[in-house]
Amino acid sequence: MTHTPLQGFPTLADLERVAAERVPDRVWAYIQTGAGEERSLEANRAAFRRWSLRPRVLSDVTSVDLRSRILGREVDAPLFVAPMAYQREVHPEGEEGVARAAEDARVLSIFSTLSSASLEEIARAAPSGPRWFQLYLQPEFARSRELVERAERSGYSALVLTVDVPVLGVRDRQEAGGFAIDASVPTGNGPGVVPPARAPSFRGPTYELPANAAANWGILDDLRSISRLPVILKGILSLEDARRAARHSMEGIVVSNHGGRQLDGAAASLDALPAIAEEVGSTLEVYVDGGVRRASDVLIALALGAKAVGLGRPILWALAVGGGEGVREYLSSLSRDLATAMALTGRRQIAEIDRTLVQRIP
């Protein structure tokens, strides 16, 4: 067997530790931290530990098939790379490395409005995808429109509208580490792209928040009017909003607390998933991200109703340590472990993963 980038870092904890040494401190502060006291960051992990898996035996599992369909397109695993900004800060290969790795693995990847590489560069790096484009609404809708049109032209097959950042969360630890989300960090989609902003300091009895805080459900009609791409809302945690997304005929939603980076104290993604998936899962596709690290996590999330499961920080750790090749290796390893976990629960196909696979720990 040839040497591979992640060899020598056999556990995920190793990978995280080595990544911490590889990237500059300020970037590490960006990657790892959460909002406020990081309650939601920790809650994401804790939520998985409240469930146990129910192995099933003697099920003839010689052949385990991870293939799934996401919005009708076949992928090789019910996983996706969550949208994360500024990936060249983590490794020179940045989004292009990630895109190539995901393409090779036939796994869906989502790229951020705030990508270091331009969306066109990413598309050229991994033309066959599948790729989705994550949109941060711009102060002027015309600029959002430009981004959407560019994404459509470059072959992104869906729009992921982030709805949980009307204003940027309070990220003390990130700021303490010296990383600010503002024009100081180069992005690839053009100098005019405006990142989400913090609330301004107080100036009277009311706060006037940045322009994209103005978005309401009407924005979805505007988006439909400029693009025929499917639209996914990312950042739903309440049943009410999930129902409303269904009523607005969204193609999907990502149940997410934004990796614990937006509202400290927000519910863990996984805690919000079951009720939402049960209620709207037959109307639209329900995805989840937040706290997913291992194959067992993926299995729990699928059993609780997710159609696909997003990966965030581990992708960046792998990118930091091994570039795109590192990401490929992580995805390959995770898929292999997922196949193992399916075999151990007697599931040969993704469609066989159901609610009986998990139970609450007493």
Add this chain to the structure above:
Amino acid sequence: MTHTPLQGFPTLADLERVAAERVPDRVWAYIQTGAGEERSLEANRAAFRRWSLRPRVLSDVTSVDLRSRILGREVDAPLFVAPMAYQREVHPEGEEGVARAAEDARVLSIFSTLSSASLEEIARAAPSGPRWFQLYLQPEFARSRELVERAERSGYSALVLTVDVPVLGVRDRQEAGGFAIDASVPTGNGPGVVPPARAPSFRGPTYELPANAAANWGILDDLRSISRLPVILKGILSLEDARRAARHSMEGIVVSNHGGRQLDGAAASLDALPAIAEEVGSTLEVYVDGGVRRASDVLIALALGAKAVGLGRPILWALAVGGGEGVREYLSSLSRDLATAMALTGRRQIAEIDRTLVQRIP
């Protein structure tokens, strides 16, 4: 942006750490410790971690308004500075610095009978308020009456009668740190002001406790007879006492375990809040303090029925580090974060904060 006192201490943990270095050890022992084993001190914090917030999206939150009314008076945020004694021990600016900061922020502040500055000095420092006066009953009612009359003359707009200190709590750690609540600590309201006292050592089959332990509900009639100011009872944790406060036509109550400093093992303030607010919240105003640190805490407390939320130790940390200006900066930062948290839960006004904003963590 100009240099501000708290700059360089970006997280609350930083602030606490630096404050610990700035104040003498014996004062730190006074500020930080709780009664007995500090179960209630810790319980106050733990109680918040049992709730999660439910973000709401696409709600058009460009303008977020924190204004509230407390006893009919408009303030710029549903917060208050809890009454805390001896503030000049923490920083030379003491209560006057705090009063100015709260006035600037148009936030209610409450000052203790045991303030370092006299209540008149505080009033002069921040004449427009809003300010309330916290009363420790004096051994002779005539002395309580003098204090009340002075407060009324100096423009304090309500009386906060502390009812959870018939006798001083058992504060091992404070005493171990060398801080005694007695005549050795200078106070501003006159040499005749008597602080609450510990139970005497045992001298027979019964304990004769200090005079103000004699107070019963009749004291409220006495107070009404000498002042037309609204009366708030501070230190209620049981539904029975809350109901009784309502029957005695109190204007408000503060659900509080006295920062975990009185009865070790007393319920966390937040745990006591929901039932009390539901039962008497339409009859009188229900406030809460204890364990509030961040905007998410404030939001949880408001959602569980508090009309305003009190801040204790963080105010002293900010005072220790930056004087009155530090307090101003802390209040400003907290308000900004509260506006952010409201935006992230789709609330544009305080009145929109309701019980659906929170849920128990499973």
Add this chain to the structure above:
Amino acid sequence: MTHTPLQGFPTLADLERVAAERVPDRVWAYIQTGAGEERSLEANRAAFRRWSLRPRVLSDVTSVDLRSRILGREVDAPLFVAPMAYQREVHPEGEEGVARAAEDARVLSIFSTLSSASLEEIARAAPSGPRWFQLYLQPEFARSRELVERAERSGYSALVLTVDVPVLGVRDRQEAGGFAIDASVPTGNGPGVVPPARAPSFRGPTYELPANAAANWGILDDLRSISRLPVILKGILSLEDARRAARHSMEGIVVSNHGGRQLDGAAASLDALPAIAEEVGSTLEVYVDGGVRRASDVLIALALGAKAVGLGRPILWALAVGGGEGVREYLSSLSRDLATAMALTGRRQIAEIDRTLVQRIP
């Protein structure tokens, strides 16, 4: 105020720490350890932390009276010193120091069959008591009878029959510390007194346990036949046994897991208390020990139905540090803190302590 033995050790943790330095390691291993993995030892403490106290206000608590009656005799607090063996190993004053301290405090004390001082010496040291005698059944009933008769002659006013040591628990840590409960440790009640023994090493398909493992409920008739003293069973944790004790007309029971020293994994004493007290508390007196450290613990136990609350290890810590005078000071301090806690919950008399004083922490 004159110098007192415990001065300078203001918190219970200080007292414990200093005691650890004062007594030989092997004795410390005897005092502190529990059976097996010490699950029950820790469970005793954890059980208290599942309850919170409900303060009550404005109740006129100038005079707080701790007096109670235990088996009809008035004592100055609803406390008792639990029976603990070998007290001269801890301090030269041993049981005599403890007895004098309890007598001065008018608190019930119970002395062990395995006391370092003879029961007569203890009686001479504290003639007015109240004192009870704890009985370990002897291999021959005649020897048990001798002990009972001696206790009766020396003015012990009740017999406490320990029923949870048919065989000695598995005390790995005590043994690892070099302390064995056997003839190597001198006792005062005569060379013929036999301490409980470990199960023998395996010698075939069945274990023949020491003679006193033979005791069944019939032993109570035997005891009644030789003494008119009230009989209390110590070491009850099940409702079935509590009921049976009531049917056998016992005067009282001590709900106890033997300080976590007998059956590792046995329920915490406090967890077993409420159901037992509710069921048999009107028929006989129900006491509890295990994990009681502070006044709040005492209050919780009383609220859950205990008629009196036993103190174990803290008595030995105080004895180690200050001899009998240390115990007196600890009892005085605990009583004072109990009076404080009663005042803070609006109780003026022990009889006013009821179930509404506590609630489960959510």
Add this chain to the structure above:
Amino acid sequence: MTHTPLQGFPTLADLERVAAERVPDRVWAYIQTGAGEERSLEANRAAFRRWSLRPRVLSDVTSVDLRSRILGREVDAPLFVAPMAYQREVHPEGEEGVARAAEDARVLSIFSTLSSASLEEIARAAPSGPRWFQLYLQPEFARSRELVERAERSGYSALVLTVDVPVLGVRDRQEAGGFAIDASVPTGNGPGVVPPARAPSFRGPTYELPANAAANWGILDDLRSISRLPVILKGILSLEDARRAARHSMEGIVVSNHGGRQLDGAAASLDALPAIAEEVGSTLEVYVDGGVRRASDVLIALALGAKAVGLGRPILWALAVGGGEGVREYLSSLSRDLATAMALTGRRQIAEIDRTLVQRIP
């Protein structure tokens, strides 16, 4: 008393610590680690801590009898040595030492397909047993048949078919420690014996797992056709599989998560036990292993319905420290402690252990 191998290591923690020093690091990594993040490894221990024991008193327990019947054969304790591979890696005496120790203690032992000693050598070392043979299905059934026939010829009295390893679990920490389960580790049952294998790296949209992943319930008919030995399925955690085992007339099942080494996140063995034992316990014998360390654990498992309780890692620790004699001493000590625990819960015979012996910790 003569010197014994484990003397000087009085607690189990000592034994574990010393064992860690005695065996090579790579072997220690094999013994101690679990799959993935070791959630199931830890869950096994945590599950026991959710139950407490209910002592019973005055039950005349002079004679405590641990004898039980397992599949009709009398043994001296309801324990068994779980099958564990490669025991000569731990100590030169390996399986033969363990077999002799178990035989002396008249305790059932189970030996692995992957034993270091051949099954014939083990049988010669401990001819009277009782011994069972654990079978890993071989790629070709003919090889499985050979193993079964050899076991039958050598006097193994039952077959234990491991059903929770269709593919080897993901054992990061074991691999990080340098231990691979493959042909590099010598085994005694012949060069042709194939250990379970990891899932292959990804090679397209489906994973083709090793041959023994093909096993389904039909394999049981195959086994019956080649042997008249009773068959026990090891590795059942779901009620559905337990029922199915009963319908296939299995003689027993081992409720087990494979020591937390197979599916990370799998339910704790003990958590799965009660429902399974209640449902099928009258049809077949239900055993359990996983996390059992002390007599209290054994008692809890028996009370929750296990007919016998398996020991894993502690056996290897004892083997590492004292060879076969160490195992004998551990078994003897555990039996003695079990007799003690039975006495303290008022049980004289194994048959008296019932569900009333335990309760959930509140």
